[in-house]
Amino acid sequence: MAATYGFKACRKIRGAQIRGLLEAKEFFLFDCDGVLWHGEKAVAGAAQVVNSLMRQGKNVVFVTNNSTRPRDKYVHKFYRLGFTAVALEHIFSSSYCSALYLRDVAKLRGQVFVVGCDGLRDELREAGIPCVEEADEPDATIYDCALAADVKAVLVGHDDKLTFLKLAKASCYLKDPNCLFLATDNDPWHPLSSGRILPGSGSLMAALEVASGRKATVIGKPNRYMFECISSQFPGMDPAQCLMVGDRLETDMLFGSNCGLDTMLTLTGVSQMEEAHQYENSEEYQSLVPDYVVDTIADLLSAFE
Template sequence: MTRQTREYWRPAAAGRSISSREGKKAMAEVLLTADAARSLVDSVDAFLFDCDGVIWKGDELIEGVPETLELLRKMGKKIVFVTNNSRKSRKQYSKKFKALGLDVTEEEIFTSSFAAAMFLKLNNFSPEKKVYVVGEDGILEELKLAGFECFGGPEDGKKNIMLEANFYFDHDKSVGAVIVGLDQYFNYYKMQYASLCIRENPGCLFIATNRDPTGHMTPAQEWPGAGTMVAAVSCSVQKEPIVVGKPSSFLMDFLLKSYNLETSRMCMVGDRLDTDILFGQNTGCKTLLVMSGVTTLPELQSASNTVHPDLYTNSVYDLVHLLES
């Protein structure tokens, strides 16, 4: 980071780790049981749910999600959705929830695309500067709603570069920030444009929505996540980005402004150890890992794993079975 960008507010990145021996001991104690489920529900006022791999895979709802959300709402629990997927804005995600038969308001959704826009707003990003986006419509829409001028996105996925003798690639010198997120239209043109802005525009911020290596873009299999695009740009500019999505605590600041709750009275429910569970630990929440997405039981129990949830189970539907048993 340059001297100028060091003055910007940065999200926290520290997480809790324990030795493999402690981890194995803890693993024997954290399987979700009926008693543990009742104790968990009694001890928290809000459940924070990741989406991909927890609520759905691709465009398919995971079994038991509607029943689980309905039960928790009937018990008076607040429900919030915190996702690293930046492809959609909060408004677009609200439509997706509705299409899947879930009644979720825009105010209950916190995305990494929203976090990126709010990061600029919090740090008084100059309205005279532009934002270049390596990502999709979700980031562009949230930036425009926040009042920022932006370009790039899917449109630049159609552009090519002709690597010929004496070819000079020009870029907008008024770009003051580059935001990189999940981008199915990622190409060499975008990587060069982003790299030039970060390297050559004085004080240009390099922001990543998240660094997830993979994600469930379809229910059939995992696909490269935003972390692969971030890594490409990071390698090119030889600089680490400011990460605003999980496991950074940045999203929590906005969540706490919306809900008058203590983080100790919240539970983060997710399928990834390195993002969801670490996010919960970084922010002081209780944590519940579900095996319906990325993380497998062997990975959780591996001696090399240093991130351990408070509880783990197969899917969110287990909460219904255990609480009603």
Template sequence: MAGATRSLGCRRLLGTHLKNLLHTKHCVLFDCDGVIWNGDKAVAGAPEVVSLLKKRGKSVFFVTNNCTRSRDSYLSKFSRLGFCDVVQSDVVSSAYCSAIYLRDMAKVQGKVYVIGSDGVYTELYEAGVPVVGREPDVPGATIYDCPLDSDVKAVLVGYDDKLNFLKLAKACCYLRDPNCLFLATDGDPWHPRPRGRVSPGSGSLAAALETAAERKATVIGKPSRFMFQCIVSRFGVDPARTLMVGDRLETDVLFGRSCGVDTVLALTGVSTLQQALGYRDSTDPQGAACVPDYVVDTVADFLPALDEER
């Protein structure tokens, strides 16, 4: 089906078409922020959609670049917002996948210096990956006299609202070693905040360090394929029978397209229909990779098709 529709893109999913599409899919991937919730409020109908998909025997995963929470913390939020049947293995975050990459793919033999928040540290601890970076700095310490750990073999950058110059400087020193691995949890440039405000994302923090270290980070989160590979390797998911639902064209849709799955843009988050149509009508080949196959106003649009399904 993907090959038959991608030449057009941005098709509205309604009625029988939506029901038929869901019938062909055994797995649905959801982004979280802007798709199933906004801040601390669930998108109307989203808990019911997730529950009905699971009752219909579909595999459901939540693929999020938000690295600030551990999977257990996500479970608490799901429960609080009315998602009653989500389990830990459903949650695939950039923090969790970064830990898996360091442990199982890179097989780092040493410590990881972390710029990040609780979610990253927790997932690394649970994966058995030794870390440094959380220790309080000595008051008045500078890059000229602060201690550096000689056993650091990787630097991981995630969202850190306590970022300071000394953290960046330490990371830059570690990355002077060409054998020191350089990872970013995700490349999100910014995040929407209440009242129309925004905050820098992990991608902007990683970009600062990339400039200072004169190196490029390996990005673990969307649109990198690694998060999908984690799901495939553990659950045997078939890309042809998978649907990706997201709100950000340059991450969620690009991620889905690069993984060979059909994509749906939900208009409850960052990207707009006008932006999607702009990519569709552009001659830029890079923009073409950000064109969603389908568009819905909200994931609640799935409800009629799921209610009718037998």
């Protein structure tokens, strides 16, 4: 039996422990879906926690793999759900970070073919990244449709209007080895309130990886680039002073681990305590184990009483 010395032991914390943790940290990174809200309903107490942290002078940012809306629309959603102090510069979505990557890292010269929602295209255009405009006839096929001549990147995100033609076009563009292949995130699925699930960007990315024989560069969590975007805009940000709060072990906890951050799992979303315990004694999966666990973000309210 392997020794467990040094392995994480995910543990629920309460009261004074939470207070001590919040006092020790200066930066708080929150996932959104499943942590702060479910759809159009805020998690009870979430707005009070975030607003209280900001009033105390803590740095609070929001890191979401949801690429369906631009940041300005996120600001409106935050305000609508009671998070009244959230501004544009607090929000780091996978669509925004993808735009920064294309502009500042890849220094793209050409167009991007987007498999994704209008919100993703809006974020790209805001950063000055031109996107291929879809103008196919309703009965067009890959045999007779037009292909743009200057496509230098294919970017895959969540797309609720996905068609076979979009996948076929993207596959054609990716035959060029100089065409970048990016994905906003690799989330496989998302839960719906009805108990059904919604295929995520990762499922579309996987289809294109098979079709093209290539691997996509993933921008969002759990990869480090999103944290690099944040730290570039908050000079002096120390990973040791950060706490990542999320609801998904394979995304949020792994992201925190990859970036050297302490992690907190809240049980109001995808992952539950049983899954965390399964990874607890595994050396291979230690990066998925949270440092702390709370039932809900509302448990943090005790620190402000």
